[in-house]
Amino acid sequence: MTDHAPPTSADPVALARALIECPSVTPEEGGALAFLEGLLAPKGFDVDRPVFSQKGTPDVENLFAAIGKGERHLVFAGHTDVVPPGTLTSWRHPPFSGAIENGVLYGRGAVDMKGGIAAFLAAVLDFVAERGADFGGRISLLITGDEEGPSINGTAKLLKWADERGERFSAAIVGEPTNPSALGDQIKIGRRGSLSGEVSIRGHQGHVAYPHLADNPVRALGPLLAALMDPPLDAGTENFQPSNLEVTSVETDTKVFNVIPARADVRFNVRFNDLWTPETLKAEIAARVERARAMPSLRREGLAPVDLRLTYQPVVSDVFITHSPDLVEGLANAVEAVTGRRPELGTGGGTSDARFIKDYCPVVEFGLVGDTMHQIDERVPLADLVTLGRIYRRFLDDYFS
Known part of the structure; x- marks a missing residue:
């Protein structure tokens, strides 16, 4: 980070920036x-920076900052970790320079999601400066450094901590980029x-x-792939897109031309x-998978049934939808009041740390336009x-009125 004084x-x-x-x-x-702690602690926030560990994963620093007292407890959640910048020479400006050109801020994390953190941090600081710490409720900032990584030593453990x-939360807003085209499109x-x-398909080398x-x-791959992906899992529901199973890789244990492999592995995500x-x-x-085992394949007659072994990754994200007028309608009203645009209520896209927060309180996501996240020249x-x-x-x- 450039050596400069924090924003006043x-x-x-x-x-x-x-x-x-x-x-x-x-x-x-x-x-x-460290920057967030140095900014928040002098303003009266209680700041903790727990570090969580787990064998086989990197240690991760996190931050929890809170101010105020009361049963109504709003959480702003986000992450300061970012994906690698890629080829540095391809950037219009260095990815960690915070350069501004023609009214646009460039840099890794500008959208995903340091910009979102900056926006809710500014809102909270303004709110506390005007209302003081005794505003009839409590506000927390729950910030992790593990959203773009394994997501093991971050938000899930910080929530439990x-x-x-x-700490008992009433509602949460995750500042991830949610808008497809213009600010105010979607919550x-x-x-x-x-x-x-x-x-895993086991054979004999x-x-x-x-x-x-x-x-x-490999001769059993055709039936397996067909069985996994056809027919479609469903046609969607009122609130959600159709479920989809996508094969993400097919690999064997040999890379040479004259050896029949002993196994072929098919990885998928649903x-x-x-x-x-x-x-x-x-x-x-x-x-x-059992249907694939019984389907005709290109294997020789007389061989034993296909040896198919199905396993799953330990981390599973549950589907969820939030029903909370205070949170959903309240945020939609705020968006419309400021932008004049009534946001759609959506459930598309990938996963976020909201999947962990939902187990503790109602949660929604609303942030910037996400069209350049993870890209060169974000x-x-x-x-x-x-x-x-x-x-x-x-x-x-409105929430603390």
């Missing part, structure tokens, strides 16, 4: 959480679930010139709607940062 006012542009200047490529803290200390009120798995002495697992639970979905996939118009901060501030005024 709650300016979302200055805050976003300061955060972008922190090279917090996941899982590195990069100075971003806060819960064990007696995300839920997400499809996510399930990842692998089917051998020389390609002597196939009768081997059993090529994004599923509220017609399914993880249990019913796993049962459906298992039935499809960027955000300065006007959008200011407008997003105004939306969050309007919501705070």
Whole structure:
């Protein structure tokens, strides 16, 4: 991070630039959480920075800052870690410079999601400066450094840590980029679930010139792929897109031309709607794998049944939808009041840390336009940062009125 003084006012542009200047490529803290602590603690926030660990994963620094007292407890959640910048010479401006050109702020994390953090940080600081710490409720900032990484030592553990200390949340806003085209297009009120798995086809390795002495697992791939992906899982529901199973890789254990492999592995991911639970979905996939086992393949007659082994990744994201007028309608009203645009309520896209927060309180996602996230020259118009901060501030005024 460039050595400069913290912004003296709650300016979302200055805050976003300061955060972008922190090279917090996941899982590195990069100075971003230290910057937030240095800004919030002098303003009266109680700030903690727990570090969580798990064997086989990197240690991750997190931040929890809170102010105020009362049963009405609003959480703003986000992450300061960012994806790698890619080829540095391809950037119009250095990715951690926080450069501004023609009213646009450039840098890794400008959209996903240091810009969102800057906007809700500015709104909270303005709100507390005007109302004081005794505003009849409590506001927390729950910031992780592990959203772009394994998501093991971040928000999930930070929520449990806060819960064990007696924090009880009423509602949460995740500042992820949610708008497809213009600020105010969409609030995300839920997400499809996510399930990842692998089917291993076991054969018998051998020389390609002597196939009768081997059993090529690749010959069973056709029936397996057909069974996994056809027919479609469903046609969608009122609130969610159709569930979809996508094969993401097909690999064998050999890379040479004259050896029949001993195994072929098929990896897949399913994004599923509220017609399914993880249990019913796993049962459906298992039935499809069994169907593939019985389907004709290119294998020689007389061989034993195909050896198919189905396993799943341990992290499963459940489907959810939020029903909370205070939160959903309140935020929609704030968006409309500031932008003149009534946002749609959506559930599309990938996963976010909202999947963990939903177990503790109602949660929605609303942030910047996401058209450049993870890209070279990630960027955000300065006007959008200011407008997003105004939306969050309007919501705070209404929520704690």
